[in-house]
Amino acid sequence: MTAPQPALSVVVPIFNERDVLPLLAERLRGVLDGLGEAYEVVAVDDGSTDGTPAALTALRAGWPELRVLRLRRNSGHQAALHAGLLRARGGYVASMDADLQDPPEVIAEMLRRARAEGLDVVYGVRADRSRDTRFKRWTAAGYYRLVRRLVGEQVPGQAGDFRLLSRAVVEALRGLPERNPVLRLVVPWLGFPSGEVAYERQERAAGRTKYPLSRMAGLAAESVTSFSAAPLRVATWLGLAGVAVCGVLVVIAVLAWFAGATVSGWPSLYVAILFLGAVQLLCLGLLGEYVARIYTLVQGRPAYVVAADSAAGDGGRPDAAELADILR
Ligand code: UDP
Ligand code: MG
Secondary structure (H helix, E strand, C coil): CCCCCCCCCEEEEEEECCCCCHHHHHHHHHHHHHCCCCEEEEECCCCCCCCCHHHHHHHHHHHHCEEEEEECCCCCHHHHHHHHHHHHCCEEEEEECCCCCCCCHHHHHHHHHHHHHCCCCCEEEEEEEECCCCHHHHHHHHHHHHHHHHCCCCCCCCCCEEEEEEHHHHHHHHHHCCCCCCCHHHHHCCCCCCCEEEEEEECCCCCCCCHHHHHHHHHHHHHCCCCCCCHHHHHHHHHHHHHHHHHHHHHHHHHEEEEEEEECHHHHHHHHHHHHHHHHHHHHHHHHHHHHHHHHHHCCCCCCEEECCCCCCCCCCHHHHHHHHHHH
């Protein structure tokens, strides 16, 4: 990391975005060149299998500020973002999606506010999601309500991963032992002085979404289990409720026995067995979620492996410092 430090890094996770890259390069470059300061764009190629790697190489030929970080395999949006953040060299580090849903012009505004008001974090907040589907809006609203309860009110509603961080925040993130943190929750949790810039969420400029429902559900589950052990307590409460109900049923059974009316009643037995079986499986499953987290942590495998960094200067292979970082 001997290169001079640019004032700004922009991290862009990219997975199979061949069609959108030329549009992205044109708009982002226009904005960043206009700042009149040294910058770098860290394009994190998250193991793309379309023409993305070739397109990035071609772009780099005419755009020296473009730096390409290639991951060995598709590791997911959050992991790609984390990889880029930890390797960005800028005094400020912005992150945005490749598909131009986050307008690059907003980055200039974020930087201006961060400097003018001495902020360490500036969130891009979606003022208008009318271009998203109704389903996406509903699930997003539910998600933000939930995480605000878990992490605290400092989590801005409707803020995804479009934001600007100061060097201090990036260094704080580097110091966390988590290997694949949910950045949109961990950043507010750190508690640095922050501000918001409202923007209008645009439609995808080209290509298709890489976030199917299963990935959205995965992010939500990860968000909950990484910030709260409350689901584990569900088992305790269900158990207590079960004991109370059993107490009542035992009294009823004893009375019925004295009254000599104890033969009929298989439906209640049947229902009770099914119900208890279901509750036990549910609780085992909840426990399993946390055991899985411990398991992954103990394995200590990195969330991604960097294959090449165009800024490493040795033919694109990661240098010793970066290798140490990857294996950290
Ligand atoms: N992305 C990635 N790895 C993945 C999936 C997505 O790096 O496994 C990138 C993708 O190229 C885009 C950003 O993450 O730049 C957000 O993805 P997308 O726009 O598909 O999500 P949506 O906006 O539909 O939620
Ligand atoms: Mg998108």
